[in-house]
Amino acid sequence: MSALAQRLPQKEVYGRSRENFEQLVGFLDSNEASSMTHSELEREIEKRGRELMRMLLQEHIDNRGPGKCQQPVVGADGVERSRVRLQKRDIESVFGPIEEERAGYGQKGVESLHPLDAELNLPDERYSLELCRRVAEEVARSSYGETFEMVHKTTAGHVPKRQIEELTIRAARDFDPFYQRRHAEAVMADSGPILVISADGKGVVMRPEDLREPTRKAAEARSHKMDTRLSKGEKKNAKRMATVAAVYTTMPFVRRPEDLMAGSRLRGAGPARHRPEQKRVWASIEKEPKEVIEEAFEEARYRDPAHEKKWVVLLDGNKTQIRIVRNKAKKEGLKPTIIVDLIHVIEYLWKAGRAFHPETGSELESWVSQRLLEILRGNAGFVAGGMRRSATLRGHSPPQRKPVDACADYLLNYGPYLKYNRYLEEGLPIATGVIEGACRHLVKDRMEVTGARWSLTGAEAVLKLRALRSSHDFDQYWSFHETQEYQRNHQALYAGGIVPPTVKPRKPRSRTRLKVIK
Numbered sequence: 001m002s003a004l005a006q007r008l009p010q011k012e013v014y015g016r017s018r019e020n021f022e023q024l025v026g027f028l029d030s031n032e033a034s035s036m037t038h039s040e041l042e043r044e045i046e047k048r049g050r051e052l053m054r055m056l057l058q059e060h061i062d063n064r065g066p067g068k069c070q071q072p073v074v075g076a077d078g079v080e081r082s083r084v085r086l087q088k089r090d091i092e093s094v095f096g097p098i099e100e101e102r103a104g105y106g107q108k109g110v111e112s113l114h115p116l117d118a119e120l121n122l123p124d125e126r127y128s129l130e131l132c133r134r135v136a137e138e139v140a141r142s143s144y145g146e147t148f149e150m151v152h153k154t155t156a157g158h159v160p161k162r163q164i165e166e167l168t169i170r171a172a173r174d175f176d177p178f179y180q181r182r183h184a185e186a187v188m189a190d191s192g193p194i195l196v197i198s199a200d201g202k203g204v205v206m207r208p209e210d211l212r213e214p215t216r217k218a219a220e221a222r223s224h225k226m227d228t229r230l231s232k233g234e235k236k237n238a239k240r241m242a243t244v245a246a247v248y249t250t251m252p253f254v255r256r257p258e259d260l261m262a263g264s265r266l267r268g269a270g271p272a273r274h275r276p277e278q279k280r281v282w283a284s285i286e287k288e289p290k291e292v293i294e295e296a297f298e299e300a301r302y303r304d305p306a307h308e309k310k311w312v313v314l315l316d317g318n319k320t321q322i323r324i325v326r327n328k329a330k331k332e333g334l335k336p337t338i339i340v341d342l343i344h345v346i347e348y349l350w351k352a353g354r355a356f357h358p359e360t361g362s363e364l365e366s367w368v369s370q371r372l373l374e375i376l377r378g379n380a381g382f383v384a385g386g387m388r389r390s391a392t393l394r395g396h397s398p399p400q401r402k403p404v405d406a407c408a409d410y411l412l413n414y415g416p417y418l419k420y421n422r423y424l425e426e427g428l429p430i431a432t433g434v435i436e437g438a439c440r441h442l443v444k445d446r447m448e449v450t451g452a453r454w455s456l457t458g459a460e461a462v463l464k465l466r467a468l469r470s471s472h473d474f475d476q477y478w479s480f481h482e483t484q485e486y487q488r489n490h491q492a493l494y495a496g497g498i499v500p501p502t503v504k505p506r507k508p509r510s511r512t513r514l515k516v517i518k
Helices: 015-028 038-063 115-120 129-139 144-154 161-171 175-185 213-221 289-303 319-332 342-353 362-376 380-393 398-413 420-425 433-447 456-470 474-489
Strands: 083-093 096-107 110-113 194-205 239-250 277-284 310-315 337-340
Touching: 015 038, 038 096, 083 129, 096 115, 115 474, 129 144, 129 161, 129 456, 129 474, 144 161, 161 456, 175 289, 175 456, 175 474, 194 289, 194 319, 194 433, 239 289, 239 433, 239 456, 277 289, 277 433, 277 456, 289 319, 310 319, 319 337, 337 342, 342 362, 342 398, 362 380, 362 420, 380 398, 433 456, 456 474
Parallel strands: 194 310, 310 337
Antiparallel strands: 083 096, 096 110, 194 239, 239 277
């Protein structure tokens, strides 16, 4: 009926694993398995399969021997470790718990070294790097509680909730060195001639001790309306601002002001808008806005070291960010085109329009559309003066005209960054959709969990892991992280950074015989 390749019993070569495998095959050939549904079979095979893989891993570790060395084991402190003792340690793997017996080389007064740990690149804690990777990937998507459930359901490893946050922090520790190395070594592929830098901010509710000093003092001064949750209006002094940055390239997309207006025959016609290329997004709640924006300029220099592209900086009108950008550009001898986001201009227009047309309808929409078109044509100052005169002629009181004056002030103050007619002619982007999306995805969707109050280190680590995932850099980062872990946990402990090779035990020869079962 079927043919099964069976090996002769070999107690010394993966004997338990072979026995377990044969038990699994025997189960599949049993009446019990024949009465199961497909779903029941999948679950049972997965459960038994994990135990088989755990046994294979355990026996492989056992067969590698304790990692004894023929040459002297000398630490980075210059002390030779001549005392050898066999020591055991527990390892939590994705297949479940295993045990490692390794040779520990020590000497009185110094820390022992374990060459086998270095050969296997085992971390200091009990959780394997692959299990840590699973935790890091899931934390980048969902909450700590959901990560705990995912690990429990999809692996045979066990990571308590408290350790999940600690592993997350350690998993993100090489974020900055990863991008610094990439800037130094990699060569960017050819991309669009427009290089865009964008930045924004998003608040995160923090634990009181991790708020910035002025915010923390304001929080201490207030009295809570509720014992366990912050009520509406109380979050103002409970948040710390995360700075979000994005860098990408794109192709020119030339348009006319009329093309952007609702109802335009040309709107949506012609070639499609070009998607951002080689987009990288990230956020930091620990660093100051100046540091994050400087990192964005560093990323831009990495992409365009010869300054051959058209540099554009898209902002939402934040004065601090504009000042930082201007100072950085002046210091670097750059002349980027700074553009204030059109969407924020439209928001001001709608608020001002309601001072003249309080009810939503065609009159309000027409008022906003007419002035928006003029702003797109490069006449922001003209629009500001016109709405102020209209408010004066209508005899609006100071409270009534407050949104009008606010809109006019915005248009005048940011006039140098509202030359939309020129930006459209050059095919430059004029809306901060990319950075707004990054704020929502990196920060809001993950950090604004109901009732959550973040620690500074925990929030920073989660933001970094989410940024790696959003920028499609996670796999490359993790390879780099494992290399860094080896250097930190092992290579740095030995003289000259050289880990002595271990002696491989002599493996018994395995003989195979095929037996056909009918």
